[in-house]
Amino acid sequence: MSRFPLLFPSGREARILGIASFVYGAGFGSFAASSAVYLTRSVGLDLSAVGTGTAIAGFLAILTALSAGRLADRFGARNLLVYLSVAQSLLFAAYSIVDDFASFVVVICALTLADQGARVARNSIIAEIIPGRNRVELKAYLRSVTKAGLSLGALSAAVPLYLDTRPAYLAVIFCNSGAASLTALLVRRLPRRPISLALAASPAAHNWLALRDVPYMSVAVLCGMLATYRSLLTIALPLWVTTYTDVPPSYIAVLFTCNTVLGILLQVQVSKRADTVEAARRAAGLGALLIFPACAIFAISVAAPLILAMLLLALGVVALTVGELLTSSAAWCLSFELADDRVPGQYQGAFALGMSVETVIGPLLATGLVVGVGATGWLTAGVLSVVIGFTLTVATRWALDTRAAVLTPEPCPPDLPVRLAYAEAIPTLNLQPRAATAVARYRSGSIVASRRTGRSGQLDGSRYAIDSACES
Template sequence: MSRFLPAPGPARPLAAAQLADSIGLGGYLVCSALFFTRIVGLSPTQVGFGLTAGWAVGFLAGVPLGHLADRRGPRGVAMSLALCTAAALVLFLFVRAFVPFVLVACLYSTALCGLGAARQALLAGLVPAGERTRVRAVLATAVNGGIAVGAGLGGLALQADTAMGYLAVFALDAVSLAVSALVLLRLPVVAPTPASAKGAPVLEVLRDRPYAVVATLNMLLQLHIPLITLAIPLWVVERTDAPGWTVSLLLVLNTLSVVLFQVRVASRVTDLASAARFMRFAGVTLFGACAVFALSGFDMPAWFAVVVLVVAAVLQAAAEMMQASGSWEIGFGLAPEGRQGQYQGFFGSGFTVARMLGPLVVTTVVLGWGTAGWLLLGGVFVAAGAAMGPAVRWARRSAPGRAGTTLVSSAG
């Protein structure tokens, strides 16, 4: 268990908080679409528009809320935003029209994006730089484990298919966020960052072009997120001879892989050089996964299609763990100490963009173009991974005072 648990200290309450709210999140992810259509009474188009609008607002709010965490202290801001997210979920229970739904979706996404930035700033303030990537891997393990439990509970609500069941899932998510906020009280207070000098930019990250390039490349690699959650299920059902239950098999395989091996993979990332190298490996491995997924679309026996899809899913999971490990080291290592909140808010916005635009881009390319689309997407992954090393070196040279302790070698 020592591989999965943080060392005694601040990291353990952080992991407990992540585990608590991820259980509720798992139920939300499984049930939200049907709740909004069947209970709220919205059309799928209205749900898609509202959620996209919400994530767009969240994308814009991440940096300012991260800056607020720097200036006011990340623990208090993280607790407040967790409670705001819980409040938004409670409001969802009373929404029965399109405009209120969009407004609450904007509140939910804004609070959730700010919460992510504040938690990252809290982690940076409590955990030494050399241990952050490993601790972040433990948190990812907790999140995936919690989501798996929550998804199981959400599955019970789907099976019952009643208004009360869906409402209970949303209530569980709100309660789990409130519990996670209370858990943060066990952590020491991180001192706020003093205000910037007169004339200095308040949101420094918005003028940091090298960091913006690094964050953009990471966002391109994060397109594997809608790949596993949306494109692959549709591909399996519509373009392969594999049985429908293969979708569940692939999702379970992905979750278990992260739970069992993410910490081990992250332990190999020790500095910016190894992080950039892992990002390059992730790009190449994602290309391999895309090529094998494309192969599954050719005519073949159902059992062989399942085998091919499992091989592709294993490659995708390995790439996901490498990309995540490298991005944590890079995101923290290139951010100036005392500005982690706004920098993590900016870096984390790539995840928001991937959730907001990724489904449209990935499904259009993969389902619309078939094999050519898979190979094109794989080429994007390879290019982004290969460009990460030079981009990290540029960012490290442009501001030698960044948090990163090791200069990326020319081979990175």
């Protein structure tokens, strides 16, 4: 699978994930565009209550990223994503019975936890089923089709927003619930993957291995800090346009559309510049450098005449979008290629934890520094991005240099039985022994291995070779 065309990617797994991402994005886009209005106008909550509940849910989601990763390793990322998609369907439907602040907090917290777990599970699936550099290209493709779905969903929300009635908002809620259910059915069509021998027997599966991987976590946190461009675009820029310039507020929609269209059309192509760790390191540095001129252009737009200001804002969005595409592609590559393949869920959860830094410092940077200070705030934000980008390139080199030590297999106790689930889905197990090997016997559709002697043989006509329980 070397290429993923925008509409018809090669590979059955890629097509299933692509369709599932588009369906979920379309449903969620309509829900996101109308949920705040539904909660305030139909349920009767005030804006401060909606903001408080959303903040509480976001904080809890940060704390659950690692646990979601461990569950993905323990029960299988594909299975976890199916369960969480069903949970999302039920919780979206539960919005229809929200009638006060308490019930809103319960629903949005549960829904946000499920959404965070689904993100981690989806990335774990990519790490499990897609080889090497193709992971970044697939991730870019999924980002593009998700954005397309979100845009379509947001446009469809114009109808219930125009009608402004409770039945119209409930129709959006239940359509979104149905989209989540369809996502679960689509993900269920993905092939089941084996629970690796390493996961069952290695101490790596039972310790917070990813969290103790300091170089990897440093890269994750720096990627999260660099991702503050999201808040610059979604928070700082709209406030800047309406507060500091004479540009009509409606022009904000044009700027956002420009960002979305460029993201859909260019994300896959740009991702090819970050398909290895070294390439990702360079892409992160270049993306950070592009954020600075974008911030500088936004800063000088305040002193420009109306037409020129509008052109400058559009040019700044283009520069910021290209920087976004480069840095996001770099982050995906680093999250996959620097991880320990024995516990992909743990590492994807740990990276999500690091990326969540953006949700904390991003709004503060946008409102306190940029909008609060003015043009100087934009310039300061641009300089910070360059500094963070340079630090990320150094941290990436450090992480790459330490991979041999971090990813060294850990010893496991002898005679530890290991169950490899879903053996029927894996016709060939090509596991290279480094320590003692294992003998396997077939039992009830599974393989049970114990560390004794090396042997290979036939299982329902398929050849297998089992090595040490410590190896994957």
